[in-house]
């Protein structure tokens with residue numbers, strides 16, 4: 004049997020489907036969030052996929068530009084690609100609010116976006132970038148090549164792992180990339196997830212969590228080669244993967260270096276995933292223990308960052324308004340809503356992050372440095388709680 008399920012995180016909602024009112028609860032969509040290892044390709048994927056239209060539509064709420072960390076991350080990325088590869092034609096798959104695209108001016112290059120969430124596609128269109136509000140597939144690739152020609156740089160951040168049919172996605176990329184072009188994508192690293200026990204990287208949108216081992220196997224079928232990998236700190240540990248048509252560029256050492264680390268961690272065998280599943284259970288028990296203990300002492304606990312990740316944690320651990328009073332988040336579209344599944348009210352930090360709060364669960368743990376810097380006053384007397392890489396307080 005080549006597909007082995009190793010973790011079940013229970014019935015979960017759509018991670019970014021914030022509810023407008025209590026009356027929406029009865030129609031809330033739920034599915035069984037479980038994870039499977041494919042022993043042939045070594046790919047880790049959800050056991051059950053959710054229909055893309057239910058997740059990515061004109062009500063999508065995640066804005067890449069809202070964090071200072073991500074704005075400078077994408078600016079640096081764009082500048083380094085311009086310096087190292089001088090692409091004239093740039094295409095971004097999953098362009099969100101244009102945080103990457105807007106670093107390309109029409110003087111040096113033409114940049115176009117693909118973004119199925121039309122509320123976001125309208126933002127980049129208004130900025131002057133041709134944007135297709137469609138899902139990435141062979142048909143769209145054909146349309147783009149016809150209208151704009153083949154592309155020198157195809158970039159995608161936190162989007163390829165959202166695509167369920169990777170064979171079609173890679174085939175479409177291969178047909179859209181010019182003969183000397185590059186495809187660069189970044190997504191959460193499976194190695195980081197396993198090492199940091201950050202099981203909350205698993206939710207409906209993340210159809211797959213990638214190892215370089217699995218990606219090399221999948222890309223090879225489309226005559227595409229990984230020629231460089233960079234480890235990134237963003238989103239709790241990501242990989243930036245550089246791909247070209249086979250034989251066009253020499254393969255840098257970074258590829259074999261990271262594959263060796265993955266093999267050392269056992270990512271090519273099921274045992275590492277079974278150990279991870281055991282650690283996830285333990286993390287749940289420890290988190291519940293400390294939250295219950297604080298609650299018994301009558302402390303006020305809230306959550307900081309209404310992330311997709313916290314949807315997984317709250318629904319897996321059974322944490323609701325019995326333990327967490329509310330969630331503060333900077334995204335205006337989440338304010339006044341109820342968090343998916345756990346139905347915890349979401350309000351702005353201005354409204355809720357004040358002297359009455361004793362402890363805050365860090366839903367946005369991937370921005371620990373940015374948030375701790377910003378919230379120095381809170382940390383003088385109070386503490387954040389996180390479960391990554393183990394359950395602990397942040398002073």
Ligand code: DWN
Nearest residue numbers: 065070161208308309310311312331332333334367370
């Ligand atoms: O791939 C994806 C990643 C990139 O973004 C998507 N599938 C969905 C989304 O996942 P997430 O919701 O877990 O992403 P973030 O970037 O961890 O979300 C941070 C949230 O925290 C945002 O809602 C903004 C909020 N926030 C805040 O309230 N105060 C963030 C910071 C830095 C802050 O200071």
